[in-house]
Structures are given as structure tokens and as C-alpha cells.
Amino acid sequence: MSVTQDSHDSQDSTDKPAVAGAVETSTKLASHLHPAGSFDLADHPVPNGREEVWRFTPLKRLRGLHDGTFTEGGKGSVEIDAPGEVTVERVGRDDPRLGTVYTPNDRVSAQAWQSFEQARVISVPAEAELERPILVNVTGEGTGPDATFHHLLVDVGAHARATVVVRHQGHAVRAGNTEIRVGDGANLTFVSVQDWDDDAVHLAHLHAEVGRDASYRQALVSIGGDLVRISSSVEYAGPGGEAELLGLYFADAGQHLEHRLFVDHNAPKTRSNVDYKGALQGQGAHSVWIGDVLIRQVAEGIETYESNRNLVLTDGCQADSVPNLEIETGEIEGAGHASTTGRFDDQQLFYLQSRGIDADEARRLVVHGFFADIIRRIGVTEIRDELMRTVEGELERSVGTPLASGGAR
Amino acid sequence: MSILEIRDLHVSVDASDRGDEPIPILNGVDLTIKAGQTHAIMGPNGSGKSTLAYSIAGHPKYQVTAGTVTLDGADVLSMSVDERARAGLFLAMQYPVEVPGVSVSNFLRTAKTAIDGQPPKLRTWVKDVNTAMERVKMDTAFSTRSVNEGFSGGEKKRHEIVQLEVLNPKVAILDETDSGLDIDALKVVAGGVNRFREQEDRGVLLITHYTRILRYIKPDFVHVFVGGRIAEEGGPELADRLEAEGYDRYVAAAS
Ligand SMILES: Nc1ncnc2c1ncn2[C@@H]1O[C@H](COP(=O)(O)OP(=O)(O)OP(=O)(O)O)[C@@H](O)[C@H]1O
Ligand SMILES: [Mg+2]
Numbered sequence: 001m002s003v004t005q006d007s008h009d010s011q012d013s014t015d016k017p018a019v020a021g022a023v024e025t026s027t028k029l030a031s032h033l034h035p036a037g038s039f040d041l042a043d044h045p046v047p048n049g050r051e052e053v054w055r056f057t058p059l060k061r062l063r064g065l066h067d068g069t070f071t072e073g074g075k076g077s078v079e080i081d082a083p084g085e086v087t088v089e090r091v092g093r094d095d096p097r098l099g100t101v102y103t104p105n106d107r108v109s110a111q112a113w114q115s116f117e118q119a120r121v122i123s124v125p126a127e128a129e130l131e132r133p134i135l136v137n138v139t140g141e142g143t144g145p146d147a148t149f150h151h152l153l154v155d156v157g158a159h160a161r162a163t164v165v166v167r168h169q170g171h172a173v174r175a176g177n178t179e180i181r182v183g184d185g186a187n188l189t190f191v192s193v194q195d196w197d198d199d200a201v202h203l204a205h206l207h208a209e210v211g212r213d214a215s216y217r218q219a220l221v222s223i224g225g226d227l228v229r230i231s232s233s234v235e236y237a238g239p240g241g242e243a244e245l246l247g248l249y250f251a252d253a254g255q256h257l258e259h260r261l262f263v264d265h266n267a268p269k270t271r272s273n274v275d276y277k278g279a280l281q282g283q284g285a286h287s288v289w290i291g292d293v294l295i296r297q298v299a300e301g302i303e304t305y306e307s308n309r310n311l312v313l314t315d316g317c318q319a320d321s322v323p324n325l326e327i328e329t330g331e332i333e334g335a336g337h338a339s340t341t342g343r344f345d346d347q348q349l350f351y352l353q354s355r356g357i358d359a360d361e362a363r364r365l366v367v368h369g370f371f372a373d374i375i376r377r378i379g380v381t382e383i384r385d386e387l388m389r390t391v392e393g394e395l396e397r398s399v400g401t402p403l404a405s406g407g408a409r
Numbered sequence: 410m411s412i413l414e415i416r417d418l419h420v421s422v423d424a425s426d427r428g429d430e431p432i433p434i435l436n437g438v439d440l441t442i443k444a445g446q447t448h449a450i451m452g453p454n455g456s457g458k459s460t461l462a463y464s465i466a467g468h469p470k471y472q473v474t475a476g477t478v479t480l481d482g483a484d485v486l487s488m489s490v491d492e493r494a495r496a497g498l499f500l501a502m503q504y505p506v507e508v509p510g511v512s513v514s515n516f517l518r519t520a521k522t523a524i525d526g527q528p529p530k531l532r533t534w535v536k537d538v539n540t541a542m543e544r545v546k547m548d549t550a551f552s553t554r555s556v557n558e559g560f561s562g563g564e565k566k567r568h569e570i571v572q573l574e575v576l577n578p579k580v581a582i583l584d585e586t587d588s589g590l591d592i593d594a595l596k597v598v599a600g601g602v603n604r605f606r607e608q609e610d611r612g613v614l615l616i617t618h619y620t621r622i623l624r625y626i627k628p629d630f631v632h633v634f635v636g637g638r639i640a641e642e643g644g645p646e647l648a649d650r651l652e653a654e655g656y657d658r659y660v661a662a663a664s
């Protein structure tokens with residue numbers, strides 16, 4: 001475990017326009033962990049690719065989302081299917097609820113904030129116990145480079161229980177922000193599946209504020225798209241909250257799939273558990289996982305663990321995995337992280353084949369096994385089979401491109 | 410009548426991960442295993458016993474540089490690992506491999522389906538697996554656990570025997586299936602091998618260090634394996650002599 005410790009001149013950075021500062025002070029290793037953010041695009045300089053938060057992302061493939069050269073007019077639809085007690089609204093930019101949970105903290109996020117036309121607001125009343133998930137189907141209907149911007153607010157009242165499943169499909173160049181408020185004692189499972197067409201570009205920020213004693217489970221599943229970059233951050237509105245951030249990705253040849261997690265333990269007795277698993281196959285498949293956890297001085301008695309495991313199925317892939325734990329108090333229950341990247345295990349392949357199972361089936365079993373626990377833990381029965389099928393569909397593509405050393409003759 | 414024939418087998422192990430040339434391990438092995446026979450191979454550590462077993466099974470680390478292996482006349486060496494298994498070969502491994510996330514029951518069903526070319530009959534399948542497990546005193550709760558993951562050494566070996574029973578090959582190669590077992594487990598495992606042998610048309614190649622297991626599984630032939638080849642052959646009495654005298658005589662002669 002590598003623990004990064006850093007002293008901060010200010011604990012209360014929330015009302016400072018710290019974005020520019022955060023980028024400039026990247027020599028201070030952890031200072032990018034908690035920039036205050038700004039709604040003003042001008043506060044976010046156009047990235048050049050050397051910034052800590054952009055250094056893994058191929059800016060050239062962002063279709064100008066980061067430097068204002070994008071073209072507007074992308075087409076797409078958003079369908080929301082929710083149980084009766086849930087309120088689903090389409091609201092204007094001036095709705096006072098927007099921007100109360102999250103302030104954009106990078107250039108593309110600020111661009112999306114500035115550019116979206118209407119926002120969706122999904123409200124689950126206090127104490128409601130939803131019997132079925134709220135389904136949000138986002139379909140990109142574009143064909144070219146034109147961009148769409150979106151904003152979503154999910155507001156779950158105190159002691160309510162809800163599940164939201166967002167599915168992204170089709171072609172899009174899309175940037176957006178999702179604000180999630182989990183009320184005190186509430187329980188929210190939020191799943192987002194990125195199953196875009198091959199040429200889609202999707203940059204998204206999700207920020208959750210987890211109430212006192214609330215429970216938030218998030219699962220990000222990224223499968224399709226040319227470039228997907230999702231930043232997911234969590235903070236706590238009171239003590240006792242817990243966040244479980246799960247992820248699954250499967251990068252094919254040429255795909256860039258990036259997940260950036262940030263858990264801000266800003267309240268005592270809070271818990272977080274980050275667990276991401278990814279598989280990579282094919283020339284130029286690239287995954288990026290950044291796991292930042294900040295334990296502030298007030299956050300006594302917290303517990304956190306983060307893990308990222310990558311399974312490299314073929315040559316020519318790159319899995320970047322950077323866990324980072326910044327601890328400002330020693331009074332914690334536990335903190336740790338693990339990051340592993342392993343090649344497909346020839347011994348496992350041999351063992352299964354020696355029982356008559358052919359190589360493709362054996363690979364399928366092993367990858368299945370690799371992802372099985374994370375899919376089980378996502379815990380949404382409605383999408384479990386679908387996810388398994390999706391993983392299998394990805395594996396079908398890998399047939400014929402085994403590891404150089406994987407031939408078993 | 411099945412027959413596994415190994416002729417003048419030379420094998421090198423791939424050492425490219427250490428930047429070395431392939432290292433020759435087997436230096437001309439001749440062995441014929443006919444249905445109904447049990448052959449024991451005994452030899453000191455590092456003499457190449459596992460290499461022989463892996464080479465027959467087709468492990469990619471081992472390169473056959475000369476010789477032939479045939480099963481009922483079919484060229485085994487040109488088959489992939491899974492084809493060899495489907496042709497009727499089975500290797501109980503010295504160190505069975507853990508496969509996280511793949512349950513024992515899923516693994517067994519997938520393997521059985523592959524070997525038979527069709528899924529096992531639902532009606533009897535679960536019972537068959539449970540019976541095989543109970544016979545080697547393995548709790549049927551193991552069905553839901555990941556393959557070999559967190560199994561004790563003895564549990565891994567019993568699981569190999571469960572597979573032997575369920576997959577029911579023509580020729581079984583058992584690589585030190587006896588090592589690491591206490592006496593009760595040893596009897597249980599030997600019982601599984603004997604049930605397999607009692608069927609018609611089955612051959613066994615039993616690799617072991619110790620004569621202990623040969624009290625429970627009576628071999629028809631004993632081969633002394635030294636320096637990558639068979640140094641002497643005989644009947645069961647050869648095992649007793651090895652127990653008394655050790656391998657020193659052969660090792661000295663080979664070097
Ligand atoms: N993958 C490998 N890389 C390098 N050397 C190997 C490899 N596999 C086997 N060898 C070498 O080949 C020789 C024979 O090994 P093998 O495992 O076949 O012996 P064994 O007779 O089964 O020994 P034991 O009784 O300890 O199981 C040993 O010197 C061993 O170090
Ligand atoms: Mg051995």
C-alpha cells in the first residue's frame with residue numbers, strides 16, 4: 001500500500017475558485033484531488049494534455065469537447081421509465097435545484113454545464129420504496145461529430161429506496177454532468193451502462209452527495225465507444241454514510257475507457273469501497289483507472305478500500321491503474337488499496353483444456369469467472385443476465401486474437 | 410482395446426522467460442500402456458516424471474523434439490490439449506490450478522459436455538456428481554465453490570479424482586496424486602483409482618515417489634525413471650526393492 005500524505009494550507013477550500021490553482025500546482029501531488037470547481041468555463045483553461053487530470057486522455061479524440069471547437073447539433077433521445085411515485089421533470093437551465101450538488105471541476109464538465117439546454121430531474125419522495133428500477137435509456141442518434149450536452153439531477157429523499165439504471169447506446173459525441181443526492185438514511189443503487197457504438201465519444205461527470213447514514217451503490221459498466229471517460233466523485237453530507245463504487249469495463253482494440261474515481265471522506269464514520277475490474281483485448285485497447293481517496297481531518301473513524309484489477313487478454317493492450325490515498329487524519333478504522341494487472345493465465349487455460357474444454361470456451365469461463373463476483377455485487381437482478389451476455393458478446397470478438405504465448409499445442 | 414504408445418520421446422522445456430535456450434529434459438522415453446494395465450513410474454525429484462505427464466497432455470511449455478505418442482494409433486502430438494482430452498486422455502495434476510469465479514459444478518458440466526459432445530442428462534447429472542464427491546469424502550458443498558480456489562492440498566487431489574470418475578477417460582495419468590495425503594485420504598483416492606481400473610478397457614499411468622500408494626493400487630509394471638528416461642523396468646517386486654535400496658544405484662549409473 002502506498003500512502004500519500006500531504007499537508008494542506010487550507011481545509012476549507014470550498015469557496016475558493018481553486019480550479020486554476022489546482023491545475024497549476026500539479027507538482028503538489030495530491031492537490032488535484034479536491035479542486036473547488038467553477039461554473040464559469042473561463043475558469044477552466046483549455047487542457048494541453050500534460051495536466052495530471054488529462055495526461056492519460058487522448059485529447060485529439062475528444063471532437064473538440066475540451067477546447068470549444070466541437071460542433072453543436074448532435075441528435076439523441078432520453079427516455080425515462082419510472083414507477084408512479086417518482087417525479088420526472090424536464091427543466092430549464094434556471095431551475096434553482098441544478099448545480100446544488102456538484103460544481104464542474106474540469107474543462108469538459110464546465111463546457112457541458114454551459115452548453116446543455118434542458119436538464120432532467122428525477123425525484124424520489126422521502127420514504128418511498130420503489131418496487132422496480134427507474135430506467136433511463138439514452139440513445140445517440142447522430143452519425144457525425146456533432147455534440148450533445150446533458151444534465152441530470154437525481155434526488156432521492158430521506159429513507160427512500162431506489163434503483164436507477166441508465167443505458168447508453170447508439171452513436172453520440174456527448175458530455176454531461178449527473179448530480180445525485182442521496183437523502184439521509186436513503187438507499188440508492190445507480191447503474192450506468194456505456195454500450196455505445198464503436199465511434200462514440202462520451203465524457204461524463206457523476207457526483208453523489210451521500211446523506212447521513214445513507215447508502216449509495218454505484219456501478220459503471222463501460223463496454224462500447226471509441227472513447228469513454230467518466231469521472232465519478234462522492235462526498236458525504238453527514239456521518240455514517242457509505243458508498244460502494246463498482247465498475248466493469250471491457251476495452252477492445254483501439255478503445256479508450258477511462259474511469260476516474262474520487263471519494264472525499266469529508267465526514268466522520270463514513271465508509272467507501274471501490275472495486276473495479278477490467279478486461280482488455282486487441283491492439284491499442286487502453287484502460288485508465290484513477291482511484292483517488294481523500295480522508296480529511298474531520299473524517300475520523302472512516303473506513304475505505306479501493307481495488308482495481310485488470311485482465312489482459314492479448315498483446316498490444318495498455319492498462320493504467322493509479323490508486324492514490326491521501327490521509328489527513330490518523331484516526332481511521334482502515335484504509336487500503338490494491339491494483340493488479342495480470343495477463344491471461346496460461347495455466348488456467350491449460351487446466352481447463354486438459355478437461356476437454358476448447359480454448360475459446362476456456363477463455364470464456366475464465367473471463368466469466370473474473371467478472372462474476374463484480375456482476376453479482378452490482379446486485380440488480382434486472383441487468384445481471386444482460387451484463388453477463390454483454391461480457392460474453394465482447395469475448396466473441398476476442399476469438400482469434402489470443403495472447404502470443406497462448407497457443408496450447 | 411485402448412493402447413497408449415510412447416516411442417523415443419525427447420522433450421525440452423521452454424526457458425525463454427529467463428532468456429535461455431530450451432532445456433532438454435526427456436531423453437528417449439519408451440512406454441506402452443495397454444487397456445487393463447497399471448504402470449507405476451517412480452523416480453527421484455527432477456528426473457522428468459511430470460514433464461512426461463505434461464508432454465502427453467500437451468502443455469505448451471514442453472516441446473517435443475523427437476519421438477511419437479499415439480493413442481489407439483492416432484497421433485496425439487498433433488492434437489491440441491482439449492483434443493487429447495476428448496480422445497480419452499486424462500491428467501490428474503501434481504499441482505491442480507485454481508480458477509477463480511468458475512464453480513466446480515459449472516466446470517464439471519462444461520468438461521463433461523465437451524468430452525461427450527453433448528450435455529449430460531439433467532435427470533442423473535447432479536446425482537452422478539454428488540455420488541462421485543461422496544465417494545472421495547468430499548462435501549457436496551464444494552460444487553458451488555470456485556475450482557480449486559482455497560482448497561487444501563488434499564481437497565485438490567480428491568477433486569482430481571472426482572473429475573477422473575465423472576469424465577471417465579480411456580487412459581489416466583496420475584501425477585503424484587498420493588503426495589500430501591494422510592492415510593485415510595490416500596485410501597479414499599486409491600479407491601477412486603481402483604474403481605476406474607475395474608472398468609474394462611482402462612489404462613493407468615501412476616507417477617509416484619513412494620511405494621505407500623502401491624499397497625492400495627497394485628501396479629502390473631514398475632518403471633524406474635532417472636535422468637529423463639526409463640532406467641529399469643520390472644513387476645511389482647521392483648517397487649519393494651526401490652523402497653529398500655532407494656534410487657542411488659540408478660542415479661549414480663546415469664551420471
Ligand atoms: N517450466 C520449467 N522451467 C524450467 N525448468 C523446468 C520446467 N519444468 C521442469 N523443469 C525442469 O525439468 C526437470 C524435470 O522436472 P519435472 O517436474 O518433470 O520432475 P519430476 O520428476 O516430476 O520431479 P518431482 O518428483 O519433484 O515432481 C527439473 O530439473 C526441472 O527443474
Ligand atoms: Mg513432478
